[in-house]
Amino acid sequence: MRILITIFILIYFVSATNGQIPSPNFISIDHIPIAVKNLDNSRKEFSDLLHFKVKNGKEHEGIKNYFIKFEDGTYLEFTTPIDSLQTIGKYYADFLKNRQGGTSLAIAVKSSDTLINYLNAQSIVYNIDSNRIWKTIEPKGFELFFIDYADKQWRDSKTNTTHLNTASSLKSAYILSPDINTDVKKYKLFGFSELKKGSFLNIPYRHLIIGDSHLYLLEAYKSKKITRFLNQQDLIGICGFEIKVKALSTLNKLLEKTDRVIIDKNRTIVYLQDLNLFFVFTE
CATH class of the missing domain: 3.10.180.10 (2,3-Dihydroxybiphenyl 1,2-Dioxygenase, domain 1)
Structure with a gap:
C-alpha cells in the first residue's frame, strides 16, 4: 500500500511540475450553455421535432432558460437575455449580436482547490463564483469554465431525464x-x-x-x-x-x-x- 501511495504522489508531482493539471481531477463536460433568441421557438423544436424532454428554468440574473438533462448528470442549457443591464444578461445579449449557438464548455471537476492551485501556479487569471450547490472557476479570456458540485452524486429526476x-x-x-x-x-x-x-x-x-x-x-x-x-x-x-x-x-x-x-x-x-x-x- 505504501508503495502504491508513493507512486501516486510521484505521478502527481511530475504532472504538476510539467505544468499540467492532474487528469484524475476531471469528471466530464458537465454542460454547455447555448444562446437563443426565442426560447419558445427553440423549446418547441427540441420537444416536438427532436423529442427531448425539456425542463423549464426560471428568470434570474437577467436571463431566462430551459434545460435538456440526461441521466448521467450532463445537460444542455438554453438561455436568452431578458435584462442586458445585468452582467449575465448582457453577456448573452452581446453574444447574440453575432449569432445563436453554443457559448462555452463547462467542465466538472472533483476538486476546485486542485484546479485553483494549478491556475495560480500558471499565473492564469480567473474569476470564482459560488453558492450552496456549486463553485465555478472561469479563466479569463477562454470559452470554458469549471464547476465543482457540493453533491457530486446528485442527478435530476427520471421525469426530467427520460426522453422519448x-x-x-x-x-x-x-x-x-x-x-x-x-x-x-x-x-x-x-x-x-x-x-x-x-x-x-x-x-x-x-x-x-x-x-x-x-x-x-x-x-x-x-x-x-x-x-x-x-x-x-x-x-x-x-x-x-x-x-x-x-x-x-x-x-x-x-x-x-x-x-x-x-x-x-x-x-x-x-x-x-x-x-x-x-x-x-x-x-
Missing part, C-alpha cells in the same frame, strides 16, 4: 476552429489530452478527451459540408454535440425526414439551421 428519443448522455462537443494548433495548446493547458487526428464528414479534426468526454476541433475553413446547412457560413466556436441514445432505431422512427436529417448506419445527424447547431446521435 432514448437520449442518455451528452458525450462529445464539436468546435469549429480557425486555428487548430493554437486551440489544441489552449485546451491542453486546461487538462484536455489529445488522442488522434481524423476527419468528420471529410473535415479534418483533432480529437481530445477530458474525463469521460470527447472534444473534436474541426478546421473551420474546410467546414462547408456542415455550414451549408446552418445560417452562418463563417461560423466558428461550438457548433455540435454527440448525444448517446439507447436505440437509434427508436429515434429514427420519430424524426421527420428532411434534407437536414442524415441517417447513416451507426449515427443520425440532425442540423438545426437557425441555432447554428448540429446533433450527432449514436448508440
Whole structure:
C-alpha cells in the first residue's frame, strides 16, 4: 500500500511540475450553455421535432432558460437575455449580436482547490463564483469554465431525464476552429489530452478527451459540408454535440425526414439551421 501511495504522489508531482493539471481531477463536460433568441421557438423544436424532454428554468440574473438533462448528470442549457443591464444578461445579449449557438464548455471537476492551485501556479487569471450547490472557476479570456458540485452524486429526476428519443448522455462537443494548433495548446493547458487526428464528414479534426468526454476541433475553413446547412457560413466556436441514445432505431422512427436529417448506419445527424447547431446521435 505504501508503495502504491508513493507512486501516486510521484505521478502527481511530475504532472504538476510539467505544468499540467492532474487528469484524475476531471469528471466530464458537465454542460454547455447555448444562446437563443426565442426560447419558445427553440423549446418547441427540441420537444416536438427532436423529442427531448425539456425542463423549464426560471428568470434570474437577467436571463431566462430551459434545460435538456440526461441521466448521467450532463445537460444542455438554453438561455436568452431578458435584462442586458445585468452582467449575465448582457453577456448573452452581446453574444447574440453575432449569432445563436453554443457559448462555452463547462467542465466538472472533483476538486476546485486542485484546479485553483494549478491556475495560480500558471499565473492564469480567473474569476470564482459560488453558492450552496456549486463553485465555478472561469479563466479569463477562454470559452470554458469549471464547476465543482457540493453533491457530486446528485442527478435530476427520471421525469426530467427520460426522453422519448432514448437520449442518455451528452458525450462529445464539436468546435469549429480557425486555428487548430493554437486551440489544441489552449485546451491542453486546461487538462484536455489529445488522442488522434481524423476527419468528420471529410473535415479534418483533432480529437481530445477530458474525463469521460470527447472534444473534436474541426478546421473551420474546410467546414462547408456542415455550414451549408446552418445560417452562418463563417461560423466558428461550438457548433455540435454527440448525444448517446439507447436505440437509434427508436429515434429514427420519430424524426421527420428532411434534407437536414442524415441517417447513416451507426449515427443520425440532425442540423438545426437557425441555432447554428448540429446533433450527432449514436448508440
